[in-house]
Amino acid sequence: MSMTLDRPTLDSKTPEGPLADKWDNFKANEKLVNPANKRKFKVIVVGTGLAGASAAATLAELGYQVDAFTFHDSPRRAHSIAAQGGINAAKNYRGDGDSVHRLFYDTIKGGDFRSRESNVHRLAQVSVNIIDQMVAQGVPFAREYGGMLDNRSFGGAQVSRTFYARGQTGQQLLLGAYQQLARQIGIGNVRLFNRTELVDVVNIDGRCAGIVVRDLMTGEVSSHSAHAVVLATGGYGNVFFLSTNAMACNVTAAWRAHRRGALFANPCYTQIHPTCIPQSDDFQSKLTLMSESLRNDGRVWVPTMAGDTRAPQDIPESDRDYYLERLYPSFGNLAPRDISSRAAKRAIDSGQGVGPKQNGVYLDFADAIGRLGRNVVAERYGNLFDMYERITGENPYETPMRIYPASHYTMGGLWVDYELMTTIPGLYAAGEANFSDHGANRLGASALMQGLADGYFVLPYTISNYLSQWLNKSIPDTSHPEFARVEAEARDRYHRLASIGGTRSPDYFHRELGKIIWDYCGMERTEAGLDKALSEIPALYEEFSKDLRVTGGEDGLNQTLEKAGRVEDFFELGMLMCRDALEREESCGGHFRAEHQTEDGEALRDDENFAHVSAWEWTGDATQPTLHKEPLAYEEVGFQTRSYK
Amino acid sequence: MSGTLKNLTLKIWRQAGPSDAGRFDTHVIDEITDEASFLEMLDILNERLVESGEDAVVFDHDCREGICGTCSLMINGQAHGPERATATCQLHMRKFSSGDTIVIEPWRASAFPIVRDLMVDRSAFDRIVESGGFITAATGGAPDANLTPIPKPVADAAMDAAQCIGCGACVAACPNGAANLFTGAKVTHLNLLPQGQAERYQRVENMVETMDDHFGGPAPTTVSVRRPARRRSRSM
Structure with missing residues (x-):
């Protein structure tokens, strides 16, 4: 009996057929588990953010036995809750030229041609189902006076496809998914283990057999076996210490899986978000994001002259450099995150930074307030303005916000195939914990989309393709040595x-x-x-x-x-x-x-x-990992130089 | 614009476990920048405690941007401290002055047992949601999101209620330790929406019953008091 895994292979298991048909072809050909048999399978879901809660709820609705684990006191605390701006979907409710293909293309381009084409296309396809599902669950998205859903635009897109609930879209979506999970807990289909942290993954006979966890209240270490395990444990942005992540966000679950044989993909693809409140002192514990949606109406600028210490109101237009509008006229203040972040860094490195530590750039709403009125601006961004004032003591209605880039999201993560399975058979990764959809850069309002796509509309389909082979076969339980x-x-x-x-x-x-x-x-x-x-x-x-x-x-x-x-x-x-x-x-x-x-x-x-x-494959020595490569081919869109000019 | 706070006296509740006796420990802390958040001030204290071989003060916290609802401190007798509509994690030290004495306690409510020090168990909130705080809409098969228009004022009112962060401050601030605001916010959110109509009555009955089980409701014999309370909820 072998505890070790076969040498990892990077078979993406991308289905046959033209790109637009691949997901349908997968669903037409996958192996299913019939409804009466689903209760014979146990699935462990670790993490209860958007991906984990939606996966656990949906798998339980389908009839699987589900054990859900969170290190929080309640599933509702997961950091998805802090996402502010919105969620993308190719609904084309604006009639502004959006389509599944357009969202697919924007995501591939935004990711700088470093993501897997088939996964991204599927993401764009299921995006429309997510909005339908969340509205059915009672997510109070923003509406127009006629009662239809409102949209706004986000960086890297020339259409308005972002759905939002004030500046708290992540909160409302997570509470929606949490409530679906709570319903399944209430009727006994999901067992919840709160304040319990994954500390290792157990492989037996070449497949993931379960997990080892630590009860954070008692310190007790215990084992849980299952037919399949889903890690929906978020990203690793806290490696920077200062980031927009919550304090407890960590890489441990993904890393422990990596040490047991799951390959870790593209760890260097990390996203620095351009609009965070600059660091104010050395004991700062985290940096707070100001939603990218603010760039719909805020204008980014720095003084033209280095070392200009005049108050912003005293700097005339002629002495201001609206550098995003100047450098990227077609996208302007909505240039993608990586491009906007580097532009801010260049401005600050050249001495044009503003604020007491000269470590920020201005995000100015004076024009928007003049054009729309203070009330409209307050309705769109009021809670963000309030939060800014609580943190900095400055009123952004009167003086421009100061912003600076900070670690926000990690595109890298556990390598997964088309079915979201890692290189350990039976171990899946969903949401930010996997690497699959955002390439080298994620577009705004696409993290919520991916988390919910994975949990609601991808994993529940793909997992049966693996589980079906274990029907009526015994698997090792926790008495295995x-x-x-x-x-x-x-x-x-x-x-x-x-x-x-x-x-x-x-x-x-x-x-x-x-x-x-x-x-x-x-x-x-x-x-x-x-x-x-x-x-x-x-x-x-x-x-x-x-x-x-x-x-x-x-x-x-x-x-x-x-x-x-x-x-x-x-x-x-x-x-x-x-x-x-x-x-x-x-x-x-x-x-x-x-x-x-x-x-x-x-x-x-x-x-x-x-x-x-x-x-990357773990070799037992952190300084000597082994590299494996999955070639990326683009059938639908050829490589292009990414330009937002 | 920034300054340094000196000579802050912190009186912090320490309690080893749910059934142990608690006590206030006093720490004098110096050189805290007023740009620091309240929890960063506690981080600094904890780092000093650990590096001098003492146990860190246990407290719940996570997002530090006022949305996850994990932080939960009673500060000078006020839930989340002196700033209105601001969670502890968003409270900054510029609201305090050098020489201040700050009393820091956990939420005190019978339904929220103290776990250790400043950490409490708020699982009773989850039980309320599990009993009815949802719209039954299994994944798949949802109609187009714009099929049912929702007037903006209705959507806005639902959103106002849905913003509750589930921190438990309402319970901590209530002299009776009641969860009516938490439960009422969820009921209002879901019962206002067209999608929430099918289950509106059962939802309220189930959630109120669970709430009463955990947070105490009217005594079983006072049925006449309990029924009108439910009927009022129905008209939300």
């Missing part, structure tokens, strides 16, 4: 972290790691910088292993110990990110290598050598 062995490893690990007895808190090391990653693997990367990071991170990790201090013991509730485990995983991920960024000798989307840019500073792709997914 492999579960005991993995549990013991997990206990040893927490014991080790709790007993180092050094002098520094986990937060100290997280902050120091974040600085290295931000400096050398942030908005702009160079070979020399990445080399430096790859020597500094292992040195800092060495210090972590010797000087970490965790008080409170290893039994029972211990938030310091939880944090230590997550920070340790960020160290290994950080090394892989830098390795990936070093190996990818081109610039694309959120990955900008300074050595590879055009004369006017735009990203310079190398389709000849890098039109592939970089999927």
